[in-house]
Amino acid sequence: MSEFAAAFDKASRLSASRATSTMPVVWKAKRLLNRGSERELREAIGMVNLLANELIRQRRKLGFSSNHDLLSRFMACVDDETYLRDIIISFMLAGRDTVASALTSFFLLLSRHPDVRSAIRDEIDRVVGCGAATAGYDRLRDLHYLHAAIYESMRLYPPVQFDSKFCLEDDVLPDGTFVSKGTRVTYHAYAMGRMEELWGSDCHEFRPQRWLTNGAFTPESPYKYPVFQGGLRVCLGKEMALMEMKTVIVVVVRRFDIHVVDDGSSLPPKFAPGLTASLEGGLPVRVQRRNTSLPTQQLGACSAQCSCIC
Ligand code: HEM
Missing domain, CATH: 1.10.630.10 (Cytochrome P450)
Structure with missing residues (x-):
């Protein structure tokens, strides 16, 4: 499994566990103190962001204007790097x-x-x-x-x-x-x-x-x-x-x-x-x-x- 996929799966699993938690105050406290599962979640999200940014950087280097894949199409009309990164992550989360x-x-x-x-x-x-x-x-x-x-x-x-x-x-x-x-x-x-x-x-x-x-x-x-x-x-x-x-x-x-x-x-x-x-x-x-x-x-x-x- 690629590093991206592993970090992605971990981040999805840990975010979902928040929704099923019987005492949300526990994960909120962990988030505040950057401990346990919340620390792992932060690290996994950091890795996903890093790799998604790298994907964009490489596609920019290779050139995207004549490509018709989804990423190239978004790149052609979105200037904001963070927004572009979040679009990629949303589509992967929603579509994979x-x-x-x-x-x-x-x-x-x-x-x-x-x-x-x-x-x-x-x-x-x-x-x-x-x-x-x-x-x-x-x-x-x-x-x-x-x-x-x-x-x-x-x-x-x-x-x-x-x-x-x-x-x-x-x-x-x-x-x-x-x-x-x-x-x-x-x-x-x-x-x-x-x-x-x-x-x-x-x-x-x-x-x-x-x-x-x-x-x-x-x-x-x-x-x-x-x-x-x-x-x-x-x-x-x-x-x-x-x-x-x-x-x-x-x-x-x-x-x-x-x-x-x-x-x-x-x-x-x-x-x-x-x-x-x-x-x-x-x-x-x-x-x-x-x-x-x-x-x-x-x-x-x-x-x-x-x-x-x-
Ligand atoms: C069988 C496959 C799929 C099912 C059952 C499915 C189901 C859903 C559901 C239930 C939502 C609403 C989520 C919410 O409001 O919280 C959603 C949103 C979304 N889906 Fe899918 N989806 C599928 C495949 C895909 C694929 C392949 C993509 C794109 C590559 C995609 C892109 C999106 C996006 C971008 C949203 C957010 C829309 C918005 O919030 O305005 N989905 N999907």
């Missing part, structure tokens, strides 16, 4: 573990639902084409069943399981509930995804079809499905996350079978405490190459017998 968490639970569910796995493979062959090794943006967008399976997986295992906000001023919620200034209000995406009132009596089942109408993906209100938050502070990386996930899934699912080790238990996974949901001890899997001869040829080069739409 969330996608990893979503993919982990997706493959966990897929190994328990071979019927869904087959349906995904059929759709990929039909839409992406059996002659294409990877899929472009437009083809990924047309994978409605896969989109539905990803949404369904995150309904049951949202990467951000719950999220709190603090009320700045006295306020009244749409249902008339009064919330006084300073109150902590938490929405719990994990619990909401398993509520019978919201999802029906099969709310605990993994059923991608619930998101499809005549084969097309049909979204739900973000206030019913707050996996990416809603309103003004909705996740900025939502579309990017979905594309990233689809890209990985298309490549992996076509070539490999992922078997969760000791899956026979069908016990619910045990989560580790943290800002994003991760499984305690990881998810041990056996990866088996499928007996498929996926071609290296490009889109549009399929044989006459192929039923795909290239």
